[in-house]
Amino acid sequence: MAIYSFWIFDKHCNCIFDREWTLISNSASGTINSKQTEETAKLLYGMIYSLRSVTQKLSRDDTANDVRSISIGKYRIHTYCTASGLWFVLLSDYKQASYAHVLQYIHSHIYVKYVTHNILSPYDFAANENETRGQGFRKIGNRNFISSLEAFLAPMIAQ
């Protein structure tokens, strides 16, 4: 089972965190918040956004219809969108059917604990108007957040 990358997007269309594992089954490899992944982040955001708009148009009975996963070629994109506009996105292979519980745990126990409840960390990563609409560049640099995320995901990558 392989996890390829993990991303967090906020409601201002910015990518506020990305973690890419470049070698399969090697949890120590890869990059965190690297500049080179900015292009990919924008493409990923754009694609999820368009597919979400498609699915919302096709929903009936006014019940929420959210994208859960997108299978592409040899990998799969899992998304978890919160009502506050945060998107947690995980790219993995086909072995595990759903990562919804994983993403939910990351949101409720890791993000909320280390970012939202941390008074000294911004809750809104766009400092001013110019950093909204995809123009932002601030990322989560919180060491506690990163280390607990690594600790949580590492066992899943190494399998």
Place this chain on the structure above:
Amino acid sequence: MSAPAQSKSLKAIGEDTWKNKTEKVNAELFTLTYGAIVSQLCADYDRDFQKVNNHLFSMGYNIGVRLVEDFLARTALPRCENMVKTSEMISKCAFKIFLNMTPQVTNWSSEKDAFSLMLDENPLSDFVELPMDAMKQLWYSNVLSGVLKGALEMVQLDCDVWFVSDILKGDPQTELRIKLNKVLKDEVPIGED
């Protein structure tokens, strides 16, 4: 599970599809229908055989762009890596499935981008004898060149297809030449690596 094209040769795929998977039509009916088309065209164009050739080619082109979907739906064969594979697929699968014949592939060019198909039997021109004025100019089976051009264009191969010789014209054999001009790279459907 190995890919079907490797485990079963193209020849076997063509044979099996022709024998077991396609409904057939009477060959004489087919020959007579085609002959009626050609003779009517000659009458309509007042025996201007160049125009008849061009018209047969454009008819074939329109057939080819549609026939290729039938071929792909029926066989689901993967994309060919080079012209050698393409020539095999045309002669062993496509001609076999639609006309029940397997022309020989010969006369390769040095860059392997042009080849000839030798048609030893041609169901379109069974029982046909050309009159003297037609013998000099008319390519009776020109619809086949149009079909091949149209079909190859739909899979992003821009080719020139023409008849080099025809038994009906008095030549020793019927030879159809196919030359690749270029691969239409920007038209390849996105998602095929």
Place this chain on the structure above:
Amino acid sequence: MAVRMLLVINKSGGLIYHRSFEGDVDKGLNSNDYLILASILHGSFAIATQLTPKALQLSQSSSKNIDYTVPYIPYVGMPRGRTSSERSKYGASAPQGKLGSFKGDDFFKESFQSWNRSGVRQLCTDQFTMYIYQTMTGLKFVVACSQGTLSPANPSSSNNIFNIHVADNFLRKIYCLYSDYVMKDPFYSLEMPIKSTLFDKKVKQMVDNLV
């Protein structure tokens, strides 16, 4: 398990066929909305090919043979009652009749290679699952099924590769129907919307057989 909608998109991203199979009509989705939907899907399909993760790119470049085979799953979309006892119940003639220009009881019987290597194949949402099948000529067949799966044998998870294979089989058969009833219609112009009652009828038959 039920097919909700079928779309056919031509190689330039234009919608040439859309059909809803549910009794209830979608709230106010007119034909313009469907056109927009089709072009969004076409665009996202293209973007998806550029998103391959680095780890996968590295491993793919090292190993040359990647298996894109879709196994043949028997009788997807074909009428039930294939056993001789049931056939005698229906009488001598098969309920479906002939398959156009395809001889035999099924359109194809062997596994095949997928032409869709790095594009979107499946989209799972809360309410439905959408599958996309692309042909070598750039045509895309899109089917949306209500939550569950295409196959009654697997009600638990809709995120299975098996379901993608069932959908590929089903959509390839729709492609066979397209090559027969649309391509061979002399009055049909290429890349234009499909208006063929025979095609509609056969598609409905196949969708009904799926439930």
